[in-house]
Every structure is written in C-alpha cells, then in structure tokens.
Amino acid sequence: MPDSKKEDNNASNPFDATWKHFEQFFGGKLPFMPSGSSEHLSWIENYVKDVLRQAMPSSAQTQTSGGQLHTEMFETHNSVVVKIYIPDRSDAKKMNVLLSEHRIRLENLPNNGKQTIRLNCMVNPSSCKAVYKNGILQLHIRKQTYDDYFHPVDVRFP
Structure with missing residues (x-):
C-alpha cells in the first residue's frame, strides 16, 4: 500500500x-544552491x-578555407546587418560577394580563400545593399517575410 x-x-x-x-x-540536473549565505550567487x-x-550558435558562424575575415552580425526588426572587416581596399575590390536566403559567401579572398557566413534568419537576397567604407564592407539585407517564402514558377506549354 x-x-x-x-x-x-x-x-x-x-x-x-x-x-x-x-x-x-x-541538459541535466541543475546545480544545487551552495550552503551558506545567498550573497555568493555568481555560480x-x-x-x-x-x-x-x-x-x-554564435552570432556569425563562419566556415572558411584560406584567409579568414573578421565578421560581425546583428539584427534589427526588419533587417540583418553584416560587417566584414577588409583592411586592404584592393582586396575588397577583388572579392566576390554572393548571397542566398541563408548564407553569404565571400570568394577571391587573399590566398584564393573562400568564406561562408551562416545567417541567423532567412533574408531576401535581392534587397541587399552593400557599402565599403573605412575598411569595412557593410551589408544591409531585409529579412524575409512569410509572404516571401513563395516564388513564382515559370510554366512552359510546348
């Protein structure tokens, strides 16, 4: 009983x-409260x-081969801003920037490297505005709305 x-x-x-x-x-049992005063709660x-x-995940996860550029990413309510630090202007001019809904790919980096930056949310690639100024390439990309998930499909009638 x-x-x-x-x-x-x-x-x-x-x-x-x-x-x-x-x-x-x-991920498991939480640590117990240490005995003694409650002032030591730094744990x-x-x-x-x-x-x-x-x-x-970190705010700007990168996968690279070759030279790696420092990047920062932050979000506003409607957009994503990515800062890519490229100190040498001539390197910035040689570089190709490719954008998909999920990632930014940087090609032709110094040492013929490539770098992929995973974005934290889906974006509208056609809305991207990029400016290089004072050693920083800054990309402003509009976040994708739920309406943007559908794309028109061309249908052929032979």
Whole structure:
C-alpha cells in the first residue's frame, strides 16, 4: 500500500514532471544552491552563460578555407546587418560577394580563400545593399517575410 500512495502523490504533484522536463531541456540536473549565505550567487550567472553558449550558435558562424575575415552580425526588426572587416581596399575590390536566403559567401579572398557566413534568419537576397567604407564592407539585407517564402514558377506549354 505505501507504494500506491507514492504513485498517487507523484501523479498529483505536477511540479515533479515539469521540473524533470526543465532539467532535460537544460541538459541535466541543475546545480544545487551552495550552503551558506545567498550573497555568493555568481555560480548562477556562470551556469546560465554556459547553457546559453551551448544552446545558441554564435552570432556569425563562419566556415572558411584560406584567409579568414573578421565578421560581425546583428539584427534589427526588419533587417540583418553584416560587417566584414577588409583592411586592404584592393582586396575588397577583388572579392566576390554572393548571397542566398541563408548564407553569404565571400570568394577571391587573399590566398584564393573562400568564406561562408551562416545567417541567423532567412533574408531576401535581392534587397541587399552593400557599402565599403573605412575598411569595412557593410551589408544591409531585409529579412524575409512569410509572404516571401513563395516564388513564382515559370510554366512552359510546348
């Protein structure tokens, strides 16, 4: 009989099931609160930073072959802005910039390298405006709206 009471108590306490899902989401058991004063809570900040670093990709993930350029990316409500640091203007003029809905590809980098930058959201490639100024190539790209997911298809009637 004591076993059936335990099962009834667990079934009636929704917190137990919710906490298990919470721990699974965060990748395991959460650290326990250290004994002593509650003033030393810096472990919480470190724990949250570690969890976020594991769960979220960096703002500008790059895959490169050859020379790698430093990039920064940030989003506004309607657009994505990507900054690519190219100190040498002649290198910037030789470079090809290709854009898809998910990625930016930089070709003809110094040492004949290539670099791909994964974007955090889908964008409308035809909306891109790029300006090179003071050693920085800055791309402004409009985010793709739900209406943009559909593209017209040409149908041939032979």
